Amino acid sequence: MVLDEIREKYDLKKLATADGIPTYYCPADFVAKLSKELKEDFKVLLDITAVDYMGRKEKRFEIVYLFLSITQKIRLRIKLEIEEGQKVPTISHLWGNANWLEREIYDMFGIEFKGHPDLRRILLYPEFKGHPLRKDYPIKKSQPRIKFLRPERK
Amino acid sequence: MKEGNFLTTTVESLLGWARKYSLFQYPFVTACCGMEYMAAAASHFDIDRFGAGLTRFTPRQADVLFVVGTISHKLAPVLRKVYDQMTEPKWVVAFGTCTITGGIYDNYAAVQGIDAIIPVDIYIPGCPPRPETILDGLMKLQKKIQREKQKWSLMK
Numbered sequence: 001m002v003l004d005e006i007r008e009k010y011d012l013k014k015l016a017t018a019d020g021i022p023t024y025y026c027p028a029d030f031v032a033k034l035s036k037e038l039k040e041d042f043k044v045l046l047d048i049t050a051v052d053y054m055g056r057k058e059k060r061f062e063i064v065y066l067f068l069s070i071t072q073k074i075r076l077r078i079k080l081e082i083e084e085g086q087k088v089p090t091i092s093h094l095w096g097n098a099n100w101l102e103r104e105i106y107d108m109f110g111i112e113f114k115g116h117p118d119l120r121r122i123l124l125y126p127e128f129k130g131h132p133l134r135k136d137y138p139i140k141k142s143q144p145r146i147k148f149l150r151p152e153r154k
Numbered sequence: 155m156k157e158g159n160f161l162t163t164t165v166e167s168l169l170g171w172a173r174k175y176s177l178f179q180y181p182f183v184t185a186c187c188g189m190e191y192m193a194a195a196a197s198h199f200d201i202d203r204f205g206a207g208l209t210r211f212t213p214r215q216a217d218v219l220f221v222v223g224t225i226s227h228k229l230a231p232v233l234r235k236v237y238d239q240m241t242e243p244k245w246v247v248a249f250g251t252c253t254i255t256g257g258i259y260d261n262y263a264a265v266q267g268i269d270a271i272i273p274v275d276i277y278i279p280g281c282p283p284r285p286e287t288i289l290d291g292l293m294k295l296q297k298k299i300q301r302e303k304q305k306w307s308l309m310k
Contacts, residue, residue, distance in 0.1 A: 124263075125228050132262040142262050146231050148270040 003069075003076060006037065015079075021066075023077040028088065031065055031078060035094050042067035042076055045095035048102060050109045054135035060084045061111055065091075082111070090116040108133035166304050173217070173243065174296035175205035180216035182236060185223025187250035187282040194285040204292050213239040218295070219272075224252035225265045237272040243302075245295060248274045249288070251281045 003022065006012070010030075015023040031038070046066040053060055059081040067076040082088060090113040092099040102113045103122040110131035113119060121128065125145060130137055142152065181191060195201045195209070210216045213236045225233055237246065248268055251257040254277050256266035268274060275298060278291035 137262070140260060140262070142227055144227055144230065146234055146271070149273070150270055152266045152270055
């Protein structure tokens with residue numbers, strides 16, 4: 001099994017999870033370094049997402065990758081801890097859907113991906129300032145694109 | 155009517171009567187309220203009984219703009235443009251809580267009530283509104299159209 005090989009080779013510690021999916025904390029460039037090896041077995045990238053742990057002394061963000069191996073019928077979750085402003089290597093050249101997922105993370109959290117072919121906002125409009133899923137973004141702050149007839153309800 | 159009998163009316167109320175029973179609607183459907191809108195338009199509740207059965211999928215042919223579902227700030231210019239493309243006389247129905255106040259989406263993305271973007275004639279509340287509520291709203295709109303005073307001065 002490729003997962004066991006990887007685990008032994010890189011001495012990964014398993015994290016206890018409620019859903020039973022094997023989960024590992026890894027160094028920031030881990031996925032990019034391993035991506036070719038991983039891709040052989042985990043051909044499907046289910047999701048990439050990020051978490052903002054504001055208030056933590058260091059490593060404010062976490063990137064979470066969720067892979068699926070169809071042959072083994074298992075999923076794999078890999079978490080990267082990164083600093084604010086730190087760039088994460090892209091994996092969009094291997095998993096095509098990572099292109100849009102990384103753009104979404106850039107849009108919502110402002111985390112940049114090194115080597116991404118087209119890193120711009122995907123859900124919000126280009127003139128939007130800031131990144132709304134960051135914990136320091138004001139929860140109700142809106143940025144209208146057109147002049148309103150009356151002020152918005154509060 | 156027997157021969158020799160006649161009815162009198164004003165041109166204004168005749169116009170209102172004609173308009174209220176031939177409402178061509180443009181459904182601007184963005185969210186789950188659309189399901190309830192479809193239920194109201196389909197055979198069981200049958201919005202066609204009120205003369206509003208014909209949906210036009212171009213704003214240039216429509217009288218009523220049904221704004222059905224959450225409007226985000228990204229979409230706001232589009233809605234304004236659709237409204238501007240409609241020809242007079244035109245009416246707007248805000249359909250569902252999200253459209254009226256933003257509903258549960260009180261955040262960076264959703265417009266808190268579309269009356270900030272375009273003028274609204276009828277609000278149909280509910281999350282989503284029942285088809286009965288929709289028909290009630292439609293009848294209220296018809297009443298409003300019937301009562302409407304015409305502008306007889308030359309337009310522009």
